[in-house]
Amino acid sequence: MQEIIQIQFWQMAAAYIFVLILMIIVKVKGIPREKEIALSTVRMTLQLILTGFVLVYLFENPHPLLVLLTLAIMQLFAISNIFKRVKTKLSHKLKKIIALAMVTGTLTSLLYFILVVINLSPWYEPRYFIPLAGMLIGNSMTGISLGVTRLVEGMNTQKKLVETALMLGATPKAASRQITDNAFDAAILPTINSMVGMGIVFLPGMMTGQILAGISPITAIEYQIAIMLGIVGSVALTVILFVQLGYKTFFNHEQQFEI
Amino acid sequence: MFRLEGVRYKNILDIESLLIPAGMVTSVVGESGSGKTTLLKLLNKLISPDRGSIFFNDKPFSEINSIELRRKVVMLSQSPAIFPGTVKHNLLIGLKFAEKPGATDQDLATILKFIHLSKDFEDDAEKLSGGEKQRLALGRVILLDPQVFMLDEPSSSLDEETEKLVMDKLVSHSRQKGKTLIMVTHAKKIAQAYSDKIIEIKNGREAVTCRK
Numbered sequence: 336m337q338e339i340i341q342i343q344f345w346q347m348a349a350a351y352i353f354v355l356i357l358m359i360i361v362k363v364k365g366i367p368r369e370k371e372i373a374l375s376t377v378r379m380t381l382q383l384i385l386t387g388f389v390l391v392y393l394f395e396n397p398h399p400l401l402v403l404l405t406l407a408i409m410q411l412f413a414i415s416n417i418f419k420r421v422k423t424k425l426s427h428k429l430k431k432i433i434a435l436a437m438v439t440g441t442l443t444s445l446l447y448f449i450l451v452v453i454n455l456s457p458w459y460e461p462r463y464f465i466p467l468a469g470m471l472i473g474n475s476m477t478g479i480s481l482g483v484t485r486l487v488e489g490m491n492t493q494k495k496l497v498e499t500a501l502m503l504g505a506t507p508k509a510a511s512r513q514i515t516d517n518a519f520d521a522a523i524l525p526t527i528n529s530m531v532g533m534g535i536v537f538l539p540g541m542m543t544g545q546i547l548a549g550i551s552p553i554t555a556i557e558y559q560i561a562i563m564l565g566i567v568g569s570v571a572l573t574v575i576l577f578v579q580l581g582y583k584t585f586f587n588h589e590q591q592f593e594i
Numbered sequence: 595m596f597r598l599e600g601v602r603y604k605n606i607l608d609i610e611s612l613l614i615p616a617g618m619v620t621s622v623v624g625e626s627g628s629g630k631t632t633l634l635k636l637l638n639k640l641i642s643p644d645r646g647s648i649f650f651n652d653k654p655f656s657e658i659n660s661i662e663l664r665r666k667v668v669m670l671s672q673s674p675a676i677f678p679g680t681v682k683h684n685l686l687i688g689l690k691f692a693e694k695p696g697a698t699d700q701d702l703a704t705i706l707k708f709i710h711l712s713k714d715f716e717d718d719a720e721k722l723s724g725g726e727k728q729r730l731a732l733g734r735v736i737l738l739d740p741q742v743f744m745l746d747e748p749s750s751s752l753d754e755e756t757e758k759l760v761m762d763k764l765v766s767h768s769r770q771k772g773k774t775l776i777m778v779t780h781a782k783k784i785a786q787a788y789s790d791k792i793i794e795i796k797n798g799r800e801a802v803t804c805r806k
């Protein structure tokens with residue numbers, strides 16, 4: 336194995352020059368974004384440093400409860416992020432469905448991955464568990480955000496179609512079929528597209544990290560294939576759970592469309 | 595067929611009592627915004643009243659499954675949606691929604707003739723004119739062959755000649771087959787020409803004109 340090139344502190348600091356360039360560009364162009372750029376750079380830095388310390392601590396003190404706590408915090412963060420990202424107003428019921436779909440979908444795929452695909456032992460080994468959970472949760476979060484937006488928009492703009500279907504005797508499920516299919520499609524498309532470009536257009540972060548850390552590219556690729564499939568599974572599962580339960584929140588117990 | 599007792603919906607409708615007879619043609623008239631559409635929506639449980647009860651064949655609505663009711667009491671909206679796809683797809687989609695067996699091409703041809711729509715099955719339904727779309731949506735409802743037709747201004751975007759042709763056929767068809775026909779119309783002339791009973795809605799309250 337090759338020795339990893341350690342980045343010196345000043346070298347890392349030098350990378351901030353990219354942000355400086357961006358700041359100068361927006362300043363010259365008169366785009367009022369300096370504050371956001373500065374703020375998000377500081378946030379990114381602080382969050383990563385903090386995460387670094389947390390990970391070091393977790394890796395040195397592997398304990399199932401700590402790992403589960405981390406998992407819960409990741410879930411909470413992802414779910415609140417979905418609520419923030421979706422621009423339309425969400426009903427209380429729909430928010431509950433989003434949380435339920437996220438937790439159930441990602442946990443199921445995570446457990447399958449940990450127990451069957453890589454057969455991790457102990458199951459909570461943080462070095463594997465936490466990054467894997469992060470990847471599944473992060474990608475599912477992006478997928479579900481797209482799905483939520485499409486579903487709510489669809490229900491709002493295609494009101495007449497849904498109502499006409501109900502008048503013809505459709506069940507709420509059949510009446511919203513086109514909208515739910517559409518939402519599912521929009522939600523998983525980015526994941527499918529990223530499979531297509533994989534390895535050619537870009538080397539995904541995890542694989543790059545592993546190769547940089549001195550692991551053989553073949554091993555890194557095996558992991559990458561497995562994780563990519565895991566991501567597809569997790570995104571599909573969370574999104575299907577979400578749309579299959581989510582459309583129901585637009586109807587009441589008398590099968591009336593409420594919007 | 596329908597009986598309403600003390601029915602109130604928001605501040606839109608307030609109906610003391612109302613009977614809609616089976617096997618007859620009933621028209622609902624009234625100014626725009628008087629609550630005609632709201633009344634039809636109440637009758638197939640697309641909305642529920644805030645107060646009062648509605649009965650279908652003496653059975654209270656609370657004991658009737660909404661979807662089963664809507665399959666017997668089919669409503670045609672005053673601006674019905676046309677689904678993306680062909681004319682044929684738009685005719686058949688009603689049967690699919692209502693989970694009824696499909697229709698043969700011959701059935702569909704009969705329907706097209708019934709509604710005076712000289713279009714091919716494979717024509718793009720979204721390219722039809724307003725009046726053609728309205729007739730296509732009417733054809734979709736007739737194909738479902740429900741017990742009760744509830745039509746909300748079914749001839750509003752038809753020219754006078756087509757209106758007469760279609761209404762004549764519709765009314766004689768439903769009389770022949772013993773159907774109940776409830777239609778909202780903006781034209782009193784139409785109401786008088788075809789109906790056994792006329793319900794006029796004024797300020798959310800009904801005044802009934804019985805004939806025959």
Ligand SMILES: Nc1ncnc2c1ncn2[C@@H]1O[C@H](COP(=O)(O)OP(=O)(O)O)[C@@H](O)[C@H]1O
Nearest residue numbers: 604606624625626627628629630631632633778
């Ligand atoms: N969902 C609704 N919520 C509140 N008001 C409504 C709703 N739908 C219709 N209205 C109002 O109720 C009144 C009656 O509407 P409608 O039944 O469509 O009248 P019509 O069909 O006789 O023209 C109108 O003033 C309309 O603006």
Ligand SMILES: [Mg+2]
Nearest residue numbers: 630631672746
């Ligand atoms: Mg109306």
